[in-house]
Amino acid sequence: MxxxxxxxxxxxxxxxxxxxxxxxxxxxxxxxxxxxxxxxxxxxxxxxxxxxxxxxxxxLSSSSSQLPQGGESSPSSDTPLPELLGETLEVHIIDVGQGESILIKGPSKNVLIDAGENDKGDEVLAYLKSQGVQSLDMAIGTHAHSDHIGGLDTVIKAMPVKQVILSPIPEKIVPTTKTYTDLLEAVLDKGMTVTTAVPDTQYSLGGGAVLTILGPRREYNDLNNTSVVCRLTYGDAEFLFSGDAETASESTLLSMELDLSADVYCVPHHGSSTSSSKRYLDAVGPKIATISVGKNNDYGHPHKEIVARLKKYCPFYRTDLSGNIQMVTDGETINLTTDAGESYSVDA
The missing domain is CATH 1.10.287 (Helix Hairpins)
Structure with missing residues (x-):
């Protein structure tokens, strides 16, 4: 930083x-x-x-180091960093109950990560439109569970989407659920093809904002650990999105000695004790955490031990208590507000 x-x-x-x-x-x-x-x-x-x-x-009059849509390998510490152009970047944690949906409004591109359960697609669409989003440059499905990709087909059918990125799934655990096939059919009906998430691929969101795919790094026998993990940087501001990645995926990322540091940590797997290991949190070093979780859910999320662990690192905000969570950054300061009227600011 x-x-x-x-x-x-x-x-x-x-x-x-x-x-x-x-x-x-x-x-x-x-x-x-x-x-x-x-x-x-x-x-x-x-x-x-x-x-x-x-x-x-x-x-003098143009942006430098803009990354192509197709992405490049992760930059080394000596690689020139992209210059900010004076805009702001927004990250919205959309309240979809027991599921997850995240909107990134970059300086020139919009990204949607997941869209909640099957019955949440229309709610996500309504939220996007309320934020002035009429099209998406990328829709990312972190993994093939309905509480994450269930509403994506509705969004793709109703709104122009340039690219759909899905996690790689080993053949032996490729789902045959209607949720997954509906998503694939929605992509095909739009005349599109699925882009598989490839680690170290970077996507420019304009103005110096960069979204980097960090994982998954290897094959797993369960869908949670196939979750797309990505890190967003804009100036000094850093965000980490991990889907439902569990400790197996976290351990792999840690073993690669990747830069996992982030000011904002979107807690994986709705605050389950299967994720957010102490080693992972130490590597992230969050200043703010968010938890996408439904009220009185059947899983007991977020689990008490994760709540206790997070309290040692930073303040955290839950969609079941705070509703939609909005964060705006100029690359130097991150300002958070919630539907419940809470506000918090932190230097990146």
């Missing part, structure tokens, strides 16, 4: 100096030419423009 701040300040100062030097040189050229002073060592216009280009002036 601190490295990103230093990077932005350094690049901004470099551009200011480039602009100042170019302006001074241009003034000298103009005066020398206008008054025929024939001053020695005065550069030509061509030399001024060439020097300006070498100092990065050609990038």
């Amino acid at each position: 601190a490295r990103r701040n230093r990077f932005f300040k350094k690049r901004t100062m470099r551009k200011i100096w480039a602009a100042s030097l170019a302006a001074a040189a241009a003034l000298l050229v103009t005066v020398n030419s206008e008054f025929s002073l024939n001053l020695p060592m005065v550069p030509t216009w061509e030399e001024v423009l060439e020097a300006a280009g070498s100092y990065g002036m050609e990038n």
